[in-house]
Amino acid sequence: MAKPKKPAPEASSRDREATEKRIIEAAARVMARDGAAALGINAIAAEAGADKKLIYRYFGGLDGLLEALGAETGVWIGELSPAAKGNYGQRMLAAFTAYADKLRGDAVLQKLLAWELAGPSPALARIEAARSKAMFGVMMKVRGEETPPPGADAPAINAIVLAALNYLVLRSASMGNFSGMPLKTEADWKRVTAALEGILAKVYEK
């Protein structure tokens, strides 16, 4: 059922751990290639060359598999280590650009992000909460002893910037532009970063 090949080439290695890994990777591949809408039991099983029954046995269904997938893809956020130099605004800019660069290269997380917007789901909410916490840790680390100028609502401002970056990266992947601004080449992103730098410099100047 799983593969059209008859002698079961290598899939049936009778190794649960390896099979689980194969399934998770297959799910990531389907997610990145065809989007979250195509993320079905059958599609994943076919991609992994494994029987869908195993997905139920090992992960308890799609939700469990998704959770395992989301846990993996969210790890790198906590490992971001942008340069921590200059004042508060400059450090934040470094964190934001480092995050945006990474996100631009992670198709799976992009689809996950887009899917979260399309409809609420308990499993996705948990994944997102972990990601948000990791991002907070990164920002606290890079912030160091520097503090935002009094009077500025830093959490709100940072949320706005982060929201803009998420949206622009998603638009870049889906349509390649936004609001008349192209978002394809590296130069396009340089422009975004430059505008962001100007904003943060003025908002966070003391």
Add this chain to the structure above:
Amino acid sequence: MAKPKKPAPEASSRDREATEKRIIEAAARVMARDGAAALGINAIAAEAGADKKLIYRYFGGLDGLLEALGAETGVWIGELSPAAKGNYGQRMLAAFTAYADKLRGDAVLQKLLAWELAGPSPALARIEAARSKAMFGVMMKVRGEETPPPGADAPAINAIVLAALNYLVLRSASMGNFSGMPLKTEADWKRVTAALEGILAKVYEK
């Protein structure tokens, strides 16, 4: 097939225009209630109390229907008329907040927006292009004779702000928060607006 009722209560009014309208409204209702993923021929036809065959006859399929739907929901953007007072930054802030307020109340456009991020589609791209053009017109109108200060990349800055607003509204509808910031009550949005006001005032001051 369409309705379980036998005498065809009123649906079969033999009025193409009215039927088309009923179908479009049904599509909007399904979209707003169940999201874009549930937007299928069968679901729409059932919701409209019309036969799915008519969707193929009148709209040529799902894509055509979507286009008709998108054209309708994008109209209000062009009709936005925010207060055009003060300098460039203040006028832009008025346009942005007016847009965000409207968007928050339009569940259909929200789902459309989220769907565009999930995967590229020629039909959705055309709808989005029309919307973007309308938004540009609004901004040009409210801008009046005021100009942004030299040195500031106004298109990029405005795109960033618009991107942030889109993302925050979408997050508000799906998860109710972002980056630790709640996005539910009117007070939450007041906070966003206030932060935006601070940003625009400093970025666009001469």
Add this chain to the structure above:
DNA sequence: TCCGTATGTCACCGTCTGGTGACAGACATA
């Protein structure tokens, strides 16, 4: 009056979906 056309209705098709029960073979333990 008759006839063509437009509108609406229904039955049916093949395909894919998520999900489950039954079974075969490998492996470790007793």
Add this chain to the structure above:
DNA sequence: TATGTCTGTCACCAGACGGTGACATACGGA
């Protein structure tokens, strides 16, 4: 050697999906 457990395989189900051909009926023009 015999037993039980774990991994993998396959067949099958009911239901939903998109899509189409055939038909009934109302309406408007000749």
